[in-house]
Amino acid sequence: MSTANIDMQSNKGALWAIWNYLRDNIAVLALIIVVIFFSITAGTKFLSFQNLANIGRQASVITIMACGMTMIIVSANIDLSVAATLSFAAMLNAIVTQATGSTLLGLVVGLAAGLAVGLVNGILVTKGKIPSFLATLGLMGVVRGAAMMVTGTKPVVIYVESFWRSFGDGELFGVLPMPIFWTIVVLIITHIIMRYTALGRYIYATGGNQEASRFTGVKTDKTIITAFIIMGVLAAFSGIILASRMHAARPGTGEGMELNVIAAVILGGTSLFGGKGTIIGSLVGALVIGALNNGLIILGFSTHVQMLVRGLVIILAVLFARED
């Protein structure tokens, strides 16, 4: 993507090329700075294998949703309902898993809930011609309300060991925490979709210029609906992983998390105007936010400071990113 500045390389040397690469991929620079900063200030508390695995576990929920959000934002839309969908799906998943003892059945019901929310979002945006900001803002309230209503705001505790071990708790081959494993699976699948499939092409084209894409025979409505469905399913999956890690689902889980997800995607170089962005970028963006939160906790700062610093980092990064 950053091949345009090769000609600059010849006269300014390799440092200049690295500099330009970092300005094009601002999240990488941010990650380097964050990691160096916490390595110095927090030392091995931050850099230990144990803690890095922690960061991975904590970042997994945001990363999975950021994968879906990348598709949504590249298609020149936005989805504000993801955190609400996460807790709604987690609630249904918990109820079904706890009632039946079946991990699979709970998974299917949870994902189906996410799919349904995504479908409604997609139809409102395309057929209903409601700007996605408004459609998903509305659904955010509806879905969050529904999540509360299921149990009258009471959490649902899950005592199903196979469920704990499948998503949140266990480790694959005794080393790789399950949330990280599932995040890698989602990253690979969504990266392939965006980079190598027809659907990916259509998402980029639709986001880049919806009118021209329609004039070229691209089914833009279908493309946008599909992106919202994938987003809904991934939000639901995040909720299931979270429920599995906590051994419980709470209707208020993840409130405000949609903004972290959007921040990760934008930090990762996806254009809010659509047509441009990568899954890898969003991964790096999510890691920046994950490392930042983790490091600040280790240094003993409160959540207020976390919010403040996160906000500043996003503003600085976007300011510093190279204009195209």
Add this chain to the structure above:
Amino acid sequence: MDTLTPQKRVIQSGEVLLSLTNIEKSFPGVRALKGVDFELRKGEVHALVGENGAGKSTLMKILMGVYTKDAGEMNLGGQAISIDTPEEAHEHGIGMIFQELSLVPQLNVAQNIYLGNESKRGLGFLNDRSMYDRAADLMDKYNVKGYFGIKDRVAKLSRGYRQIVEVLKALSRDTNILIMDEPTASLTKDEEETLYQIIMNLKAEGVSIIYISHRLEEIFKNCDRVTVFRDGNKVKTTEVDAVNMEQLIELMTGRKLEIIDHHHTMKSGSSENALLKVDNLCWKHRLKDVSFHLNYGEVVGITGLMGAGKSEIARALFGIEPRDSGDIFIEGKQVDIKNPWDAVEAGMALVPEDRRNQGLVLMHSVADNIALPLVSDLQAFAGWFRERKAYNQVDEQVSSLGIKTPSIRQKTKYLSGGNQQKVVVSKWLTKTPKILILDEPTVGVDVKTKAELRNIIRELVKDNDRGVILFSSELNEIIQLSDRIIILYRGEVLKEYSNEMPLPEDGLHRAVQGIITDRTGDE
């Protein structure tokens, strides 16, 4: 005369108000204005005519401060002036009515008239009463009361009335020179009459009007003088009474146009075995029972003035706007085209009028733009897109059409207009469509690429395996490329010519104006 102070000299009606001398302007690859003079008197309606690209719009944009002239002088009321921004043009009392109206539909008439120029009480509070009083006075002065109220929301007004609001908006800023660019293009007959009436009122109030129109009929009805432009030169300025339409057309086209012989063997005009047949196409009030057909190996040129229905036919055929009625047959089989992918499935391709907004994803590469229509064809298992195969075809297209780009990964926004247009054309050629619809394919393209594009269009049909429908308002292009020519006038097919003999271009010009005097093309 000399006793008057220079800055306050009052210009009497009929005296020269504005004079432009030796104006020059070049764009990359084009000399748009080659030293042009123009003179406007106070209180006159002065028509500007010329074919597309003759330079009239460029001159007006210089006058409005949209473009900066390369050389030349401007003189207003006896004083040399310079205009570098639209704000400066407004300060000098020059206003322009654009074809795309600049009104805010949610606001009412008075609010629109004084938008950005509101009456205020201080501290930023609005003085509504003063604004409404001023609006009422303005409507009184130019005698436009009775059409609409000052508190009517603009959204509720017809296009014609909106145009009047736009005129009032310009006049509210002490405008004494008003430029109107094709003001009647989208108006109904009645709305037109209203506009003419207002032009008369403005004239009586001493406003000078520069009137750009392709409809010569209007010029004879409304204007005092006319200036003819051709190829960036001013050909002549004359009293309208001193010329007739024939002479005007001759001045616009100049020499008889040499028709470049493409050695195209003429296809018969019969509709037997037609590749495409369109019957009684209707869309709102803008297309009325349009019927025509296209044969294999044929270029059918469809032309007419702005608003005659060219783009509307293209959009209805391609399923972009749902047509109200009308049947479409491809190779004798009726097809129901409801959206663009139905059209693509049926073997059609559209090169739209507005390549930057409708033809290209500007932020994406040449390769991705050309490959986009191929995505649905080149899929392997599970929707996997066979990119390498697509890019091979892209490479072929880029070299066969001679698209100038440093690499196929270059973003299309960095290409020149002509090369962008080649990208739009070539993205369809990979799909080998049977029916190619080209809407104004050479507009805004430099002369050399224009010629190349025209050659490409003729090349497309040489194997008799497809047909091209060419919508163009450039008559020489239509004559040069078409096997048959269809003239549209106000949404209807006025006449069909078979391009078997070199056609008299001025005959076509008359037909485009809605006047049929020659009988050459009759069956």
